[in-house]
Amino acid sequence: MPNPEAIAKYVELAEKSSGVIYIEGDTIHIIVPTSKLVDVADIVFNKYNCSFRVCAGIDERPLNGHFSLVHLFTDDKAGYYVAIKTYLSGDNPVAPSIVSAVPAADWCEMEARDLVGIEFTGRETFRLVLPPWWPSNLHPLRKDVPYNYRPEPRIESEKISYSSEYGVIPLGPYHPTLHEPEYFELYVEGERIVDVKYRGFHVHRGIEKLAESRMNYQQINFLAERICGICGFVHSTCYALAVEKAAKLDVPERAQFIRSIVLEIERIHSHLLWLGVAFHLLGYDAGFMHVWRARERVMWLAELLTGSRKTYGINLIGGVRRDISEDKKQKALEVLRELNRDFKSLIEVALDVPQVKRRLTGTGVLPREYAIKLSVEGPTARASGVNKDARRDLPYAAYKYASFKVPVYSEGDNLARALVRIDETFESISIIEQLLDKLPGGPILLSDFEIPEGKVGVQVVEAPRGGDIHYVVTGKGAPYRWRVRAPTYANIPALRIMLRDQPLADAPITIASIDPCFSCTDRVIVIRDGRVERINLLR
Amino acid sequence: MSIKPVKLIVIAGKKGRVTVKYPFQEPIITPEFRGEVEIDPAKCIGCGACVRACPPNALELLESEKEIILRYFVGRCIFCWRCVDVCPVSAIKGTKNFELATDKFTDLYTLVVHTRATCELCGTPAETVRMRRYITEKVPISEEYITTCPTCRKKQFAEKIAMRKVGISELKK
Numbered sequence: 001m002p003n004p005e006a007i008a009k010y011v012e013l014a015e016k017s018s019g020v021i022y023i024e025g026d027t028i029h030i031i032v033p034t035s036k037l038v039d040v041a042d043i044v045f046n047k048y049n050c051s052f053r054v055c056a057g058i059d060e061r062p063l064n065g066h067f068s069l070v071h072l073f074t075d076d077k078a079g080y081y082v083a084i085k086t087y088l089s090g091d092n093p094v095a096p097s098i099v100s101a102v103p104a105a106d107w108c109e110m111e112a113r114d115l116v117g118i119e120f121t122g123r124e125t126f127r128l129v130l131p132p133w134w135p136s137n138l139h140p141l142r143k144d145v146p147y148n149y150r151p152e153p154r155i156e157s158e159k160i161s162y163s164s165e166y167g168v169i170p171l172g173p174y175h176p177t178l179h180e181p182e183y184f185e186l187y188v189e190g191e192r193i194v195d196v197k198y199r200g201f202h203v204h205r206g207i208e209k210l211a212e213s214r215m216n217y218q219q220i221n222f223l224a225e226r227i228c229g230i231c232g233f234v235h236s237t238c239y240a241l242a243v244e245k246a247a248k249l250d251v252p253e254r255a256q257f258i259r260s261i262v263l264e265i266e267r268i269h270s271h272l273l274w275l276g277v278a279f280h281l282l283g284y285d286a287g288f289m290h291v292w293r294a295r296e297r298v299m300w301l302a303e304l305l306t307g308s309r310k311t312y313g314i315n316l317i318g319g320v321r322r323d324i325s326e327d328k329k330q331k332a333l334e335v336l337r338e339l340n341r342d343f344k345s346l347i348e349v350a351l352d353v354p355q356v357k358r359r360l361t362g363t364g365v366l367p368r369e370y371a372i373k374l375s376v377e378g379p380t381a382r383a384s385g386v387n388k389d390a391r392r393d394l395p396y397a398a399y400k401y402a403s404f405k406v407p408v409y410s411e412g413d414n415l416a417r418a419l420v421r422i423d424e425t426f427e428s429i430s431i432i433e434q435l436l437d438k439l440p441g442g443p444i445l446l447s448d449f450e451i452p453e454g455k456v457g458v459q460v461v462e463a464p465r466g467g468d469i470h471y472v473v474t475g476k477g478a479p480y481r482w483r484v485r486a487p488t489y490a491n492i493p494a495l496r497i498m499l500r501d502q503p504l505a506d507a508p509i510t511i512a513s514i515d516p517c518f519s520c521t522d523r524v525i526v527i528r529d530g531r532v533e534r535i536n537l538l539r
Numbered sequence: 540m541s542i543k544p545v546k547l548i549v550i551a552g553k554k555g556r557v558t559v560k561y562p563f564q565e566p567i568i569t570p571e572f573r574g575e576v577e578i579d580p581a582k583c584i585g586c587g588a589c590v591r592a593c594p595p596n597a598l599e600l601l602e603s604e605k606e607i608i609l610r611y612f613v614g615r616c617i618f619c620w621r622c623v624d625v626c627p628v629s630a631i632k633g634t635k636n637f638e639l640a641t642d643k644f645t646d647l648y649t650l651v652v653h654t655r656a657t658c659e660l661c662g663t664p665a666e667t668v669r670m671r672r673y674i675t676e677k678v679p680i681s682e683e684y685i686t687t688c689p690t691c692r693k694k695q696f697a698e699k700i701a702m703r704k705v706g707i708s709e710l711k712k
Binding site: 215216218219220221222223226286287290293296300303304305306307308311313321322342345346348349350352353354 | 620
């Protein structure tokens with residue numbers, strides 16, 4: 001739905017900053033001179049209240065001899081994507097940092113520095129993604145670096161800890177219950193946490209480079225699905241939608257409905273999984289067992305509809321590969337009705353368990369102002385009073401045909417985050433029922449289409465943990481640039497606020513409360529140069 | 540202290556046992572489940588369509604002078620069945636088999652060996668013999684030129700044009 005008022009605002013901004021503006025579908029592209037980048041980002045983030053999603057550095061030297069940097073925002077109120085692009089010199093790419101205006105851009109700028117070799121002025125940088133032994137002048141996402149290039153490792157000792165003033169408690173290399181690689185250093189005074197350092201990106205898989213150099217458009221759907229083991233379908237949908245947007249494909253309605261239905265099934269299973277793990281963390285193992293028992297039926301349903309319990313593998317550019325027949329529809333409705341009853345009775349009991357209630361209430365508080373400043377995503381944002389949900393604000397797939405509530409709580413504590421997820425589970429059940437009811441007829445896959453070169457597609461898909469964003473620049477047979485950001489990437493920096501002044505014993509549940517997915521976050525690269533510096537997000 | 544948490548016992552009692560005694564009982568899988576794929580060596584023509592579609596490179600074409608081998612390595616397979624979708628002769632069939640653990644790693648490989656045809660002019664190894672037969676069957680006109688490789692075909696074509704333009708006597712000079 002075009003919104004002339006919102007567009008006029010951006011046109012004026014582009015004119016004032018002597019930039020170029022063009023609008024394609026729901027994406028507003030603004031190309032600004034490098035000197036005006038900070039001012040424009042400041043206005044878009046702080047005055048227009050857009051949420052910052054991610055930035056991407058692109059090596060465009062084979063195309064036009066320049067590097068470029070794109071900051072991606074979404075105007076959630078008006079329902080527009082805002083991509084602010086600036087071109088940098090091809091020999092010595094230097095960009096001004098927008099961190100002073102947009103604190104949420106901290107990580108992605110350092111990632112662009114590591115992977116594409118863009119230097120940032122006006123901020124401190126350190127290695128975030130690349131391993132310590134990686135040569136500092138080698139930037140893997142540059143087009144002249146072959147995807148299978150392996151530099152000789154330099155042996156170098158790495159200093160992890162540096163503080164001597166406080167006691168240091170390492171939490172990692174695996175989370176006690178999430179079984180994912182992560183490393184937190186908690187600085188404690190007695191039993192109180194005074195500061196937190198996160199060191200991640202241990203499992204960087206270089207998938208962006210792999211996709212750009214070795215795979216074709218349709219294969220990447222399956223690679224994207226493997227970014228995350230829990231919300232993989234979100235990534236493959238997000239990638240497919242981004243490419244479809246870039247190529248302006250008209251995907252069959254039925255395919256979009258099936259995508260939405262499967263996305264919601266994924267959300268239900270993910271939230272149930274999280275609740276189970278949270279109960280386990282709080283010492284309520286009976287609840288864990290029963291929530292997972294209920295979840296097992298959802299896994300069975302996912303297999304019935306797609307052919308696989310997880311990594312469904314049904315997304316292709318242009319549609320989906322598996323149809324939902326009348327018989328499957330009835331079975332799905334039956335499972336959902338049963339789940340609704342079962343989950344309601346379980347949650348009633350579980351939330352009344354004293355240790356669950358007491359340990360969730362008032363712990364790990366994230367105040368609203370920080371949630372906005374750091375552009376956190378999903379239930380973490382909604383539990384802190386930030387009313388944003390891409391399904392409603394930037395409708396994609398078939399969500400515009402379903403009516404649903406977006407639960408928002410203002411407390412910002414662990415209980416609020418749990419309640420958001422519980423409410424969302426019921427909403428998801430209702431969304432699937434509505435969509436199954438309205439499922440239109442017709443084909444499920446486009447058979448003949450072409451993907452033109454040099455087009456841009458940006459897509460946000462609301463994963464169970466928050467908004468995923470995929471940025472695709474199309475190329476020949478495969479994307480020229482594919483930038484992925486998982487929601488946990490935006491949420492981890494908020495942990496520093498949540499954990500501060502908390503008792504040590506609440507750290508595991510608070511870390512788990514953002515439903516972190518470390519491996520998705522690590523899909524990109526972040527590293528430190530031998531020395532370790534504190535992640536200073538809120539200067 | 541509320542006694543509500545005790546209600547969980549009622550829920551548990553109602554639900555009963557939900558697990559099965561696998562492997563003594565049938566595993567709980569749906570009719571839609573995707574497992575290992577099976578290649579029918581009698582049908583396969585060695586065209587390589589599945590190799591291009593396969594996202595994780597579980598299917599590969601190994602080429603030598605005399606043979607083209609289609610190799611399926613189940614250890615890499617992600618069970619997406621894209622190969623099943625794209626096979627032009629329906630030689631690949633999906634199965635429900637997921638019990639793939641083995642103590643012999645060679646069990647994880649399936650090989651389909653194809654004899655390679657050659658260009659009858661220059662002798663360069665070309666596509667598989669079966670692939671040639673398949674193409675001729677689908678496009679009968681190709682019978683005229685299928686036995687030569689594209690390079691020789693180009694050369695032949697250029698010679699024919701030249702002959703028409705300048706005549707054979709000029710060409711010989």
